[in-house]
Amino acid sequence: MTNLLLYISLFLIWTMLFYHAFLMVGGYFHSLKYKSFEKELLSESRNLPTVSILIPAHNEDVVIENTLKSMIRLNYPKDKLEVIVINDNSSDDTGSIVDAYAEQYPFIKALHTKPPNAGKGKSGALNKGFKKSTGEVIIVYDADNTPEPDAVYYLALGLQNDEKAGAIVGKFRVVNANKNLLTKLINIETLTFQWLAQAGRWFWFKMCTIPGTNFAIRRSILERLNGWDEKALSEDTELSIRVYDLGYYIRFFPSAITWEQEPETLRVWWRQRTRWARGNLYVIFKYLFRLHKLKNRKVFIDIFYFLFTYLMFFAGILISHSIFVVNIFYDLELKIGIVSYVLLIVGFLLFVTEVCLALSMEQKQLTVKNFFVVLFMYFTYSQLWILLVVYSSILEIKRVLFKQEAKWYKTKRFQQTS
Template identity: 60%
Template sequence: MADILFYCALTLIWMMLLYHMFLMEGGYLHFRSFEKPIDQWSEKMVDVPTVSIFIPAHNEAVVIEQTLRAMSRLYYPKDKLEVIVINDNSSDNTGEIAQRFTEKYPFIRVIETVEPNKGKGKSSALNSALAASDSDIVVVYDADNTPERMAVWYLVMGLVNDPKAAATVGKFRVINADETWLTRFINIETICFQWMAQGGRWKWFKIATIPGTNFAIRRSVLESLGGWDVKALAEDTELTIRVYNMGYHIRFFPKAITWEQEPENLKVWWKQRTRWARGNQYVVLKFLTQFMTLKRKSIIFDLFYFFFTYFLFFFGVILSNALFITNLFVDIHLTVGNIAIILWILAFLLFLGEVMITLSIEKTEMNRKNFFYVILMYFTYSQMWIVLVVWSLFLEIKRAITGQEVQWYKTERFAKKTK
């Protein structure tokens, strides 16, 4: 019985590894081709649509000034652009800093959230801005972001040239990647997410996920959907499913680049990633229960991917580790010792190869230092994720049973680096 369970666990692990190898290939092919239509697409960027940039801000005094400087430099007709800072119940001087920019740049304005949306989290803040604006396209940036000058132009370009796209998502990079060992791990993780989960899925399946930042979406779609789900901690993933269910797709266009800050210590990382994991678990359970009513059956494939990632894959890892460790102390008749070691070594080499090839897509990232960080990442950072997902699932089950209100955690910021 122990052998059967162990092989089942290994099957789950290897299915995920092989699928990511497939995604890695797709991401690399997308990297080679995504810039080709830009010259042709540029011809349609004449009478461009109006754009509202939403920046939810709760106690963002440390970073908001640098973010708004980046917004002031954006390449987009200023008579077609507005930047809305949503000051959401801040107790610091976020509002005062943002207000100074409104005096210098007429296209920047500040709104204050009011009850019942006040202090309720990102989704509520975004819904407040949606009600206070009327542009054709909505672009969202987190308050720690510094988009490159052409980022919004490219996001809008994707929508102008693709009527079937409800949203265009860009690429984000880590601005403080060299600060700590943790930010180096996150930088590697982020690059893999961009080119595997986003680029690979877009290349093979025409599927991408709306991230929390650096994306543009048609107002008409947002209004048809009723805005953002205030109960979802991962409001971006939840919105993604509903967009696809309407019959649209979401284009991944990595020419639109923003730089964002990532957690520099474990306490902040744990809280942020717990929110992410709980949010994605909420989305999976929410829409799997609506399995039969989903109009776009293609999105079911993506739901199962999230289900596999946040439930089955981690279950397989935990089960295999538990069986292996238990057998060291108690004889449970596990007889796959040598085979398990060989499969583990092959899995590690496959992980190392996938990540290093993905890093090669970004200039300067495939180097000796990152090679050793990837090895260390496998034994530390990846294992931390396993513990985190289990803890997140416990919290989400507890919330569902007790009916407690979702509490939004705002990621702590650090003194911002320039890019």
């Protein structure tokens, strides 16, 4: 029985490793090709669409001013731009900061929400902002984001130039990447995710997932979908599924860049990633038993990807790790023997190769220092995700069984030093 479990776990692990390697090849090819799309956009003069930028903000006085300054610096006609900051029941100075900028800049608008229908999560705030918006294109930024001046221009023009795209997704970079070891690890994870999961899936399948920030979506689509699902903790993943089911695809366009702050302490990271994992589990089970109702069969790829990642892949790792530890103290008479160790070593080398390839696609990221961080990452940060997914799964099971309301955790922000 133990041997069978080990065979199953190794099969699950290697299926995902090969799939990720396949995606990374696609990500590399996309990194070589996307500039041609950018040149095509810049070569033709077009009438730009009106744009509404939604910025949900709950107790964001530490970061919101830098975000508003970046909105002012955007290279986009201000007569076609409105920035709506949804001050969602904040108890700090967020509201007064936004009001001060709104008084000075007509394209910046403050929307203040109050209880009882406020402060319950990002989806609710976005829906309120959407109702007040007027733009043909809706763009979302988190309150800690500072997009580069051309980011909105690329998102809006890219969406206008591609009728089949329901949404277009930009790239995000970590503004505090060098703060400490944790932010270095998150930076490497972020870059790898974008060039592996986003760029790779776009290149091979014409699919990617809407992130929580730096994306544009057509107003007409949000109207058809009645906005965001307010029960979803990962409102971005859930929205992606519904956009695909309408028959559109979501384009990954890394020319549109924003800079965002990442957790600087393990506690904040754990709570934020737990919310992400729980939100993705919610999406998996929301649609897994409704597959027969989905019109676009391509959506199956995404649902099974998340199912495999959050359940089967992590289960395989957990089983193999458990067998390895038990076998140290008690002879389980494993028949696979030395082969299992060879597979573990090769798997480690494949992980390092994939991450280093992703770093090579960004300027000054594939360094000797980052190489050693990647080695450290495999044995620490990556393994911590196993515990996090197990913990998140338990919380989701409890929520469903006891019909609990999912509570939104607002990520703590940190003061940035210049």
